[in-house]
Amino acid sequence: xxHILFTAICLLSFSLSVFVQAQETYDISTFRSPKGWxxxxxxxxxxxxxxxxxxxxYCLVTVYKSIPGLTSPKENFNxxxxxxxxxxxxxxxxxQMFPSDNKADWKVEGGYAPFTxxxxxxxxxLYTASGYGKMVNILVLTNTMAYEPTITAFLESxxxxxxxGASTAPAPANASGATAIVGTWxxxxxxxxxxxxxxxxxxxGYSKDQYTFNADSTYTFVSKTFRMSYDKIILVIxxxxxxxxxxxxxxxxxxxVIQAWSKLNGVDKWxxxxxxxxxxxxxxxxxxxxxxxxxxxxxxxxxxxxxxxERDGPFSTFKLFPNAWYYKPIxxxxxxxxxxx
Numbered sequence: 001x002x003h004i005l006f007t008a009i010c011l012l013s014f015s016l017s018v019f020v021q022a023q024e025t026y027d028i029s030t031f032r033s034p035k036g037w038x039x040x041x042x043x044x045x046x047x048x049x050x051x052x053x054x055x056x057x058y059c060l061v062t063v064y065k066s067i068p069g070l071t072s073p074k075e076n077f078n079x080x081x082x083x084x085x086x087x088x089x090x091x092x093x094x095x096q097m098f099p100s101d102n103k104a105d106w107k108v109e110g111g112y113a114p115f116t117x118x119x120x121x122x123x124x125x126l127y128t129a130s131g132y133g134k135m136v137n138i139l140v141l142t143n144t145m146a147y148e149p150t151i152t153a154f155l156e157s158x159x160x161x162x163x164x165g166a167s168t169a170p171a172p173a174n175a176s177g178a179t180a181i182v183g184t185w186x187x188x189x190x191x192x193x194x195x196x197x198x199x200x201x202x203x204x205g206y207s208k209d210q211y212t213f214n215a216d217s218t219y220t221f222v223s224k225t226f227r228m229s230y231d232k233i234i235l236v237i238x239x240x241x242x243x244x245x246x247x248x249x250x251x252x253x254x255x256x257v258i259q260a261w262s263k264l265n266g267v268d269k270w271x272x273x274x275x276x277x278x279x280x281x282x283x284x285x286x287x288x289x290x291x292x293x294x295x296x297x298x299x300x301x302x303x304x305x306x307x308x309x310e311r312d313g314p315f316s317t318f319k320l321f322p323n324a325w326y327y328k329p330i331x332x333x334x335x336x337x338x339x340x341x
Contacts, residue, residue: 023157027065029136032157034061034150048154050147057144061151064137066163073100073130073296074332077109080128080137089115089124089141099188099208100334102326104318105295106131106160115141127155131295132163156317162295174299180290181249185301185327186210186334189313209312210337211301211327217241219251221311222337226268233270235259235340236279238311249303250285251311261340270340282311289321301327 023032026046033039033048040047044065051058064084069076081095095111102108110127122143129136138158140151174180187209207225214220223236238256242249256279262271286303293300304324308314312325328334 026063027136028134028161028163029063029066030159030161031063031154034154052146055144055146057142057146059140059142059144059147059151061154062139064139066134066136066160069130069133069135073107073109073128073135076130076135077111077126077128080135081111081126084137084139085113085115085124085126088139089117089122091115091124095126099206101188102293102296102298102300102328103129103158103160104320105162105293106136107296107298129158129160131160134163136160174290174292181213181244181288181301182215184210184212184330184336186330186337187312187325187327188334207313208337209327210330213242217243221253221256222339223311224337231263232260232274233263233268235261236311237339238279240281247287247289248285249288250283252283253281256281273340280310282309284309284311291320291326299329301329303327 023030026041034050037048037050040049046063048061048063049059070079085091085095091113093113095113098110098112100107100109106129108127108129110125112123112125115122115124120143122141125140125142127138127140129138138155142151189207189209207223209223210221212220212222219240219242221236221238223234225234236256236258238253240251240253240255242251244250257276258279259276260274262274263269264271284305286305288304289302291300291302292298302321302324303312304321305312306323315323316326318324318326330336
């Protein structure tokens with residue numbers, strides 16, 4: 001059984017056929033269900049399932065009603081793992097965590113682990129969305145990678161509405177100009193298709209992009225791309241200068257390289273440097289905005305451009321701002337990219 005890694009917030013292009021289902025709402029979750037899958041609704045959850053009896057493969061996705069949350073998104077995930085996952089299957093290891101991400105006013109934590117149940121083996125994936133004092137859990141059980149593009153598209157279609165009666169605290173004072181962007185900001189998405197990996201779409205993996213804007217008008221950019229089925233980890237390192245003019249920021253790279261690193265013991269850890277090559281210097285002027293998401297009490301640095309860039313990847317599918325990427329501040333839930341030593 002190959003290990004499998006899903007990315008719920010990945011920004012990839014999939015066949016439109018998986019989206020032809022009408023949008024539907026269950027409790028506070030809105031999504032487009034997988035085409036042709038069986039749906040069963042219960043009092044506390046809704047189950048989507050499909051199987052191939054000839055191949056002996058299957059996939060089950062359960063969407064649970066929202067319940068009161070704990071004090072942090074990670075605590076919500078841990079509690080759901082101990083109850084929902086432990087009640088469904090037997091796992092022999094702690095979950096491998098995905099990078100945290102946002103769905104507007106909701107913060108998403110996800111993880112996976114191999115499981116056994118009677119004589120069956122597979123992979124269990126749990127996503128927990130937290131916001132406004134609530135959490136929504138989505139459980140995936142499967143024994144094949146065949147359904148991964150459909151599942152990823154399904155998960156990408158999710159949005160969550162503000163619960164009735166939830167209060168919205170006023171946004172704290174906003175910063176402006178250079179003060180608004182100084183610091184480190186990161187976005188998590190699906191594996192970059194442009195970094196030596198042309199078949200990344202729909203395949204298990206993730207990328208994390210990270211800007212650090214310094215007060216002296218210099219910046220660094222780091223991008224890490226990891227895939228289960230790829231024998232290397234791809235690392236982009238770039239530095240240069242930036243200039244702010246009103247609500248625009250002009251990025252001018254000085255040096256940019258792409259490095260290929262081996263996987264230490266075959267896992268998501270840096271091994272040895274295999275190759276280094278120069279990367280195209282991409283000067284871009286963005287419109288920037290600091291936007292406050294009240295449900296998760298978090299500012300995002302929103303960058304907008306006329307066209308997608310190689311550095312930032314495809315635009316986010318979240319349409320609050322058109323042609324945009326959403327970079328989150330570095331925190332315990334969004335840790336900095338650890339570079340090779």
